[in-house]
Amino acid sequence: MDQQKTPLYSSLVQHYRHYLESFHVPGHKFGAIFSPKGLTFFRDILKLDATELTGLDDLHAPESVIAESQALTAALYGVNHSFFLVNGSTVGNLAMILSVCGEDDLVLVQRNSHKSIINGLMLAGAKAVYLSPEFDPEVRVPAHVKKDTIKAALEQYPQAKAVILTNPNYYGMAVDLTEVIEEAHKRGIPVLVDEAHGAHFTIGSPFPKSAVECGADVVVHSAHKTLPAMTMGSYLHVKSNLVSLEKIRYYLQILQSSSPSYPIMASLDLARHYLAMIKQEGINEITKQIQQFINGLNEIPQIKVVYSKHPEITTDLLKVTVQTRSSLSGFELRQQFEKHGIFPEMADAHNVVFVLPLAKDFHLDKTLKNIKESLKDVQSEGFKLPDIPDHPYGKIAEEPISYRDLKTYSQKVVPFHEAVGYKAATMVIPYPPGIPLLMKGETIMKEHIESIQQLIDRGARFQGSSFIFEKQLEIYT
Amino acid sequence: MDQQKTPLYSSLVQHYRHYLESFHVPGHKFGAIFSPKGLTFFRDILKLDATELTGLDDLHAPESVIAESQALTAALYGVNHSFFLVNGSTVGNLAMILSVCGEDDLVLVQRNSHKSIINGLMLAGAKAVYLSPEFDPEVRVPAHVKKDTIKAALEQYPQAKAVILTNPNYYGMAVDLTEVIEEAHKRGIPVLVDEAHGAHFTIGSPFPKSAVECGADVVVHSAHKTLPAMTMGSYLHVKSNLVSLEKIRYYLQILQSSSPSYPIMASLDLARHYLAMIKQEGINEITKQIQQFINGLNEIPQIKVVYSKHPEITTDLLKVTVQTRSSLSGFELRQQFEKHGIFPEMADAHNVVFVLPLAKDFHLDKTLKNIKESLKDVQSEGFKLPDIPDHPYGKIAEEPISYRDLKTYSQKVVPFHEAVGYKAATMVIPYPPGIPLLMKGETIMKEHIESIQQLIDRGARFQGSSFIFEKQLEIYT
Numbered sequence: 001m002d003q004q005k006t007p008l009y010s011s012l013v014q015h016y017r018h019y020l021e022s023f024h025v026p027g028h029k030f031g032a033i034f035s036p037k038g039l040t041f042f043r044d045i046l047k048l049d050a051t052e053l054t055g056l057d058d059l060h061a062p063e064s065v066i067a068e069s070q071a072l073t074a075a076l077y078g079v080n081h082s083f084f085l086v087n088g089s090t091v092g093n094l095a096m097i098l099s100v101c102g103e104d105d106l107v108l109v110q111r112n113s114h115k116s117i118i119n120g121l122m123l124a125g126a127k128a129v130y131l132s133p134e135f136d137p138e139v140r141v142p143a144h145v146k147k148d149t150i151k152a153a154l155e156q157y158p159q160a161k162a163v164i165l166t167n168p169n170y171y172g173m174a175v176d177l178t179e180v181i182e183e184a185h186k187r188g189i190p191v192l193v194d195e196a197h198g199a200h201f202t203i204g205s206p207f208p209k210s211a212v213e214c215g216a217d218v219v220v221h222s223a224h225k226t227l228p229a230m231t232m233g234s235y236l237h238v239k240s241n242l243v244s245l246e247k248i249r250y251y252l253q254i255l256q257s258s259s260p261s262y263p264i265m266a267s268l269d270l271a272r273h274y275l276a277m278i279k280q281e282g283i284n285e286i287t288k289q290i291q292q293f294i295n296g297l298n299e300i301p302q303i304k305v306v307y308s309k310h311p312e313i314t315t316d317l318l319k320v321t322v323q324t325r326s327s328l329s330g331f332e333l334r335q336q337f338e339k340h341g342i343f344p345e346m347a348d349a350h351n352v353v354f355v356l357p358l359a360k361d362f363h364l365d366k367t368l369k370n371i372k373e374s375l376k377d378v379q380s381e382g383f384k385l386p387d388i389p390d391h392p393y394g395k396i397a398e399e400p401i402s403y404r405d406l407k408t409y410s411q412k413v414v415p416f417h418e419a420v421g422y423k424a425a426t427m428v429i430p431y432p433p434g435i436p437l438l439m440k441g442e443t444i445m446k447e448h449i450e451s452i453q454q455l456i457d458r459g460a461r462f463q464g465s466s467f468i469f470e471k472q473l474e475i476y477t
Numbered sequence: 478m479d480q481q482k483t484p485l486y487s488s489l490v491q492h493y494r495h496y497l498e499s500f501h502v503p504g505h506k507f508g509a510i511f512s513p514k515g516l517t518f519f520r521d522i523l524k525l526d527a528t529e530l531t532g533l534d535d536l537h538a539p540e541s542v543i544a545e546s547q548a549l550t551a552a553l554y555g556v557n558h559s560f561f562l563v564n565g566s567t568v569g570n571l572a573m574i575l576s577v578c579g580e581d582d583l584v585l586v587q588r589n590s591h592k593s594i595i596n597g598l599m600l601a602g603a604k605a606v607y608l609s610p611e612f613d614p615e616v617r618v619p620a621h622v623k624k625d626t627i628k629a630a631l632e633q634y635p636q637a638k639a640v641i642l643t644n645p646n647y648y649g650m651a652v653d654l655t656e657v658i659e660e661a662h663k664r665g666i667p668v669l670v671d672e673a674h675g676a677h678f679t680i681g682s683p684f685p686k687s688a689v690e691c692g693a694d695v696v697v698h699s700a701h702k703t704l705p706a707m708t709m710g711s712y713l714h715v716k717s718n719l720v721s722l723e724k725i726r727y728y729l730q731i732l733q734s735s736s737p738s739y740p741i742m743a744s745l746d747l748a749r750h751y752l753a754m755i756k757q758e759g760i761n762e763i764t765k766q767i768q769q770f771i772n773g774l775n776e777i778p779q780i781k782v783v784y785s786k787h788p789e790i791t792t793d794l795l796k797v798t799v800q801t802r803s804s805l806s807g808f809e810l811r812q813q814f815e816k817h818g819i820f821p822e823m824a825d826a827h828n829v830v831f832v833l834p835l836a837k838d839f840h841l842d843k844t845l846k847n848i849k850e851s852l853k854d855v856q857s858e859g860f861k862l863p864d865i866p867d868h869p870y871g872k873i874a875e876e877p878i879s880y881r882d883l884k885t886y887s888q889k890v891v892p893f894h895e896a897v898g899y900k901a902a903t904m905v906i907p908y909p910p911g912i913p914l915l916m917k918g919e920t921i922m923k924e925h926i927e928s929i930q931q932l933i934d935r936g937a938r939f940q941g942s943s944f945i946f947e948k949q950l951e952i953y954t
Binding site: 006009013018021022023024025026027028029032033034035037038040041042043044045046047048049050051053054058061086087088089090091094102103114115116119122123222223224225226227228229230231232246254255256257258259260261262263264266267270271273274277335338341342343344345346354355356357358359362363366367370407461462466 | 483486490495496497498499500501502503504505506509510511512514515517518519520521522523524525526527528530531535538563564565566567568571579580591592593596599600699700701702703704705706707708709723731732733734735736737738739740741743744747748750751754812815818819820821822823831832833834835836839840843844847884938939943
């Protein structure tokens with residue numbers, strides 16, 4: 001297939017160029033009507049903000065230009081089918097889960113999954129066995145699930161309808177999933193991978209091995225995260241005999257707007273085009289420039305670029321994790337950078353994560369100077385990283401959580417210290433990285449409460465519970 | 478509150494202007510990296526395609542600029558709370574339903590609802606009693622549900638958790654809901670209204686009375702349909718003591734991307750601004766111009782602008798329904814218009830619907846000439862509208878459909894003629910207008926099959942079933 005083509009984007013442009021009179025939605029009529037305040041930024045994109053007009057296909061029943069653009073994407077990624085998503089990887093995760101499991105079906109799920117994975121299980125009323133990840137002592141974050149953990153779970157739960165993994169994690173740490181996927185496939189169990197942060201892994205070396213290459217059945221990609229696509233633009237890829245394309249299509253149609261955004265879809269077409277046009281020399285140059293950036297960062301005494309030393313982990317070149325070597329926490333380090341106009345992706349207690357672009361000539365030398373400048377008054381003398389508290393990420397869930405049963409319990413809100421021993425009635429999600437610290441239905445331990453308290457003290461934000469900052473939690477009774 | 482303000486949009490612009498090195502998602506870095514093919518149209522909007530950066534708030538836990546923009550919207554509409562939606566009215570309908578009913582809860586639902594309403598009931602596992610609408614003989618489409626039908630249903634099902642109505646319909650036909658809402662409220666039952674096509678009704682005369690003014694508890698608006706907002710931008714308004722704001726927020730967080738689109742949110746801020754700035758003189762001028770347009774259309778012998786003659790129905794000024802007075806069907810009429818560069822909103826067997834903008838000076842005189850020109854070779858002599866077949870829209874569902882039970886049945890695909898008497902295992906949705914002809918769980922009648930056949934013959938498209946064009950249907954056995 002000719003990857004130079006952009007069937008959807010090109011038809012939108014053609015429609016606009018030949019275009020005369022719009023008597024359809026949207027109400028802005030290709031930008032002819034709009035709040036004058038916003039025209040500077042919106043004028044051009046509104047020319048492509050169309051609807052399901054003749055010739056522009058229909059995302060929910062694609063036959064022409066959307067079908068072609070999706071087919072080009074599938075060809076590039078080497079899968080049977082690619083779906084364009086306009087509601088982020090969130091909707092991809094929800095749809096892939098709903099398509100493989102119904103009420104009370106058991107699934108094996110990585111403990112440090114994005115909240116959309118857990119929400120999918122809840123909507124399905126599934127029964128989840130959570131697999132605890134390894135904790136990485138260098139980066140100080142939860143990472144992958146060990147092969148042995150997955151194999152033991154497959155052994156213990158042969159009735160599982162799916163294995164649901166996240167790879168890489170938010171910090172770009174990835175493992176080769178081939179072996180565990182083969183193990184699951186031997187038992188006829190499909191493996192679904194949330195590879196939100198790895199839409200570019202298909203390039204190959206020096207990037208980690210992609211989930212598709214490892215043999216995953218369904219893979220979800222946030223195209224907007226590492227490729228140049230508009231926010232909310234994602235892909236869902238299927239290469240499997242074990243899952244139903246029709247069911248995935250069905251749930252995507254339910255969970256996505258019946259008026260999907262053409263600009264977002266067109267940006268997915270263009271992001272695929274961008275990715276397809278990258279040449280080996282480009283990759284080499286990007287690699288060289290990022291390596292120089294990292295070397296420069298490591299000359300700054302108040303910070304250190306950290307990587308996992310785990311032999312199985314490969315870290316994405318585009319994710320650079322900087323760890324504090326000063327009295328500043330990761331959160332404070334970010335504030336310091338932001339004061340100097342440098343906006344990183346996220347911070348945790350000890351780290352700040354930079355997401356670098358899949359492009360060369362991004363003025364990384366200038367950024368390096370700014371970072372040095374931003375830290376010049378920060379002391380690094382006598383610094384020691386605090387001990388890592390024994391936190392609940394590492395605990396193995398004792399029993400499956402049945403999301404169907406949870407629906408029948410009643411709830412109340414209690415102070416932190418009274419919550420211990422009860423089942424949590426809400427997820428507690430420090431954000432970023434959006435990994436649930438407490439899951440709905442999970443028994444609350446003293447360690448959970450301590451971790452929440454620490455995160456509050458260190459300035460984290462939370463999604464899920466709305467009572468956290470009043471030091472209260474929702475519980476099931 | 479100062480409706481001149483646009484807190485979210487203005488902060489995005491400010492963030493961009495103070496630029497700022499992006500080491501966060503999205504991957505295009507405010508447009509610095511993008512497929513060169515697309516830059517012309519995307520360059521400016523990408524400057525606002527940000528993420529949850531410091532100062533830009535968080536849709537799922539709003540505290541600053543998004544909270545302020547939502548508050549301005551709530552003030553304009555006269556409600557307690559307005560949510561910005563980035564996944565269309567689809568997600569508003571899903572969330573409002575999931576927030577009021579759980580498994581096996583009974584709800585009263587208008588028969589001719591958008592598919593997202595039925596999808597919401599299905600996700601909830603609710604039990605639905607469908608209320609049949611009146612059929613309008615002038616416009617030849619299903620319209621509102623009679624007051625008596627709703628009152629009788631409230632009488633028969635006092636345990637109902639909600640009444641779910643659609644007003645106006647796709648053709649802009651609206652009724653005053655005050656009386657039925659009062660009746661429901663007397664029983665402590667909330668009324669949820671899909672007012673997707675009426676985001677502008679809050680202006681007042683000459684537009685139909687808005688659902689908020691009628692006392693509805695929850696109202697969903699497709700801001701993108703009649704206001705100048707980007708596609709997928711919608712509002713969900715709450716003014717109620719009977720529904721839980723917290724539950725709605727909870728489901729919106731589950732069903733919408735954890736990386737919501739800032740351009741879409743900013744366009745919602747700007748659309749509210751646009752609406753707030755409209756003056757009475759503007760409305761008068763728009764009314765005058767549309768009336769002239771309608772008069773002009775009525776001088777064309779091959780078509781006629783039709784309105785309901787039902788005394789309770791008021792039709793939205795912005796929706797102009799043109800009915801064929803020639804040998805052309807509605808579908809063919811649309812084709813004829815499109816050949817001349819005029820793109821209407823939709824067509825059915827007899828009608829073509831135009832959505833006019835909420836703006837004056839839209840060159841309607843020029844359009845009128847084009848329409849005349851497009852029909853000049855079409856005969857109108859001896860034309861007679863075909864008889865309306867006795868179609869299944871008018872039938873009253875005999876028994877509640879339990880969406881929970883449906884999950885346990887098995888399915889197969891059979892030819893049309895073998896399907897009669899079985900329960901449909903799929904919705905059949907001619908599109909537009911997106912109203913299900915057959916609902917999942919509904920017993921298939923001969924009349925359903927005849928209607929489907931007629932629609933196929935007349936060139937309609939379908940969502941839902943993928944076997945329609947093979948003359949097959951999915952059934953439960």
